Amino acid sequence: MKLTNRSKHLEKKPMTLLERAYLPAVLTGMGITLKHFFSKKATIRYPEELRPIAPTFRGLHVLKRDEAGRERCTACGLCAVACPAEAITMVAGERKKGEEGLYREEKYAVSYEVNMLRCIFCGLCEEACPKAAVYLQADKMAPPRFERDEFIYGKDRLVEPVDPNARSKRGIQLTAEQAEALARRMAGMDA
Amino acid sequence: MEIPALAWQGLVILAVFGITLLIATYSTYAERVVAAFLQDRVGPDRAGPYGLLQPLADAVKLFTKEEFFPAGSSRGLFIFGPCLAMTTALMASAVIPFGNTILLGDGTAIRLQAIEVNIGMLYVFGVVSLGVYGLMIGGWASNNKFSLLGAVRAAAQAVSYELAMGMALIALLMVTGTLSLREIALQQYNGLWNIVYQPLGFIIFIVCAFAETNRTPFDLPECETELVGGYHTEYSSMKMGLYLFAEYINVFVASAVMSTLYFGGFSFPGEHLLYNTLTSSQGELFAHNAVTILGTVVLFAKIFFFIFFFMWVRWTLPRFRYDQLMRLGWTMLFPIAILNILLTGAFILLFGNKEAKLDTTKQPAPTEIRAVARK
Ligand code: SF4
Ligand code: SF4
Numbered sequence: 001m002k003l004t005n006r007s008k009h010l011e012k013k014p015m016t017l018l019e020r021a022y023l024p025a026v027l028t029g030m031g032i033t034l035k036h037f038f039s040k041k042a043t044i045r046y047p048e049e050l051r052p053i054a055p056t057f058r059g060l061h062v063l064k065r066d067e068a069g070r071e072r073c074t075a076c077g078l079c080a081v082a083c084p085a086e087a088i089t090m091v092a093g094e095r096k097k098g099e100e101g102l103y104r105e106e107k108y109a110v111s112y113e114v115n116m117l118r119c120i121f122c123g124l125c126e127e128a129c130p131k132a133a134v135y136l137q138a139d140k141m142a143p144p145r146f147e148r149d150e151f152i153y154g155k156d157r158l159v160e161p162v163d164p165n166a167r168s169k170r171g172i173q174l175t176a177e178q179a180e181a182l183a184r185r186m187a188g189m190d191a
Numbered sequence: 192m193e194i195p196a197l198a199w200q201g202l203v204i205l206a207v208f209g210i211t212l213l214i215a216t217y218s219t220y221a222e223r224v225v226a227a228f229l230q231d232r233v234g235p236d237r238a239g240p241y242g243l244l245q246p247l248a249d250a251v252k253l254f255t256k257e258e259f260f261p262a263g264s265s266r267g268l269f270i271f272g273p274c275l276a277m278t279t280a281l282m283a284s285a286v287i288p289f290g291n292t293i294l295l296g297d298g299t300a301i302r303l304q305a306i307e308v309n310i311g312m313l314y315v316f317g318v319v320s321l322g323v324y325g326l327m328i329g330g331w332a333s334n335n336k337f338s339l340l341g342a343v344r345a346a347a348q349a350v351s352y353e354l355a356m357g358m359a360l361i362a363l364l365m366v367t368g369t370l371s372l373r374e375i376a377l378q379q380y381n382g383l384w385n386i387v388y389q390p391l392g393f394i395i396f397i398v399c400a401f402a403e404t405n406r407t408p409f410d411l412p413e414c415e416t417e418l419v420g421g422y423h424t425e426y427s428s429m430k431m432g433l434y435l436f437a438e439y440i441n442v443f444v445a446s447a448v449m450s451t452l453y454f455g456g457f458s459f460p461g462e463h464l465l466y467n468t469l470t471s472s473q474g475e476l477f478a479h480n481a482v483t484i485l486g487t488v489v490l491f492a493k494i495f496f497f498i499f500f501f502m503w504v505r506w507t508l509p510r511f512r513y514d515q516l517m518r519l520g521w522t523m524l525f526p527i528a529i530l531n532i533l534l535t536g537a538f539i540l541l542f543g544n545k546e547a548k549l550d551t552t553k554q555p556a557p558t559e560i561r562a563v564a565r566k
Contacts, residue, residue, distance in 0.1 A: 020523070021523075022519075023394070026504075026507075026508060029508060030503060030507050032507075033503065034229075036228075036229050036230065036231055037228045037229050040231075041233050042231045042232065043231075043232050043233040045236070
């Protein structure tokens, strides 16, 4: 019984003399490979060259601060609920007196951890956040590490530093040229 | 005059040895780069400029790896296998003429060849076939069925293809009338390269050379898809390295032999013209040495082309199936080789052989060069 009508009956013909001599086919094949010898190489020499990243690329998370330098996150847990990979855990705490300069809301995240091995970088946390606190950065990725627990990023590595120049301490550090190249590519993509 | 000449000869032997090793070393690098380029990649480029120190890095890696002896292997033979493969591979380059002679001021002529024997071609043939014992012993001593199968394949393949190769050579012998590689190279100084007389023979020879060196498409003895690693499945560390190295030396020797037998060896078009102009302007000694050195360079260019060709084929063609390999060897190459002998014989009967033809040519024969070479 045939399941579909798409099956094709192939007839295996005996090879012709020319085919049995192998050489014509061999020469054709060698012509093809020789063409590839001179063609443009697909390799990206990684640390020196970066592959183009889309401006909407979703990379490493960052917990934003507001204009006054206070942490925006209020530990509402919406991002953790939204997360399909269950990568986010947090512990909420109450803001004490005198900490108004540190946290924007009365409730804040004492700890906030993202497991980068679970995360699928879908960006749903970013969309769920009512406080515009969590974002996935377009120019940073979670770099490879030797230990699994090093992939659990705590607040020390997630919260945006007060000094924006110190930002590149986390994730892959771009050199000035690479950052410039990235900016150029992204500008090109916008156009 | 006896001692310095001997010393010079020793120097040449050392140089040939060193060059063979160097070329084999860099063949490993070249293989990767060629493979990469044929596959639109760039290959190793991290160790040193353009990755040129890669072979060194490989050597360090191989030397520092664990020496592994499989249980139940016969230890002595297990070590002897790779040694034999390497030794026989190295021995073959001894008779290859890498150039004509260099003349010293006092009239000493130094042959750019380690040893000149009048049965050079037979020597190469014999030594190269000995190489298969290296694989056999290694495969047998490993006490592993995959190794053993690889070794058996290697032996069967070598025997089958040696036959056709020998037949191709016989046809060439009928044309050249000599077994000395040096003589064959010098004969081509004065006329057409042997490929013109023996195109069919060359094709048979090169196909068999691929089979003899165990290179793709005939690398059945080490076929990963069927036999894990073939005869070197159980080998690690530098013993494995020796096997791989021996393969590259064999490729180098095969390239050198092919260049010498069929592509004029160290001769190049226009050498008489160069010789004559240089003689009139700079003197005979200088002219002779200049032509010799240029010839050596040309020979190496030819060798490098063939090495590239080996790699090019390797990264183009898939492996033969074992029955296809045997059928190709016995039912195609062997009869064609015999046919080639018959054809060659017929042509020689009709037109006379090459040696006879050469003497009647009106070209300005470089008798000096030949006379010196025969001294
Ligand atoms: S990007 Fe997606 S998977 Fe990763 S933490 Fe946010 S919601 Fe979870
Ligand atoms: S990051 Fe946003 S969504 Fe997640 S807990 Fe903080 S405020 Fe709520």
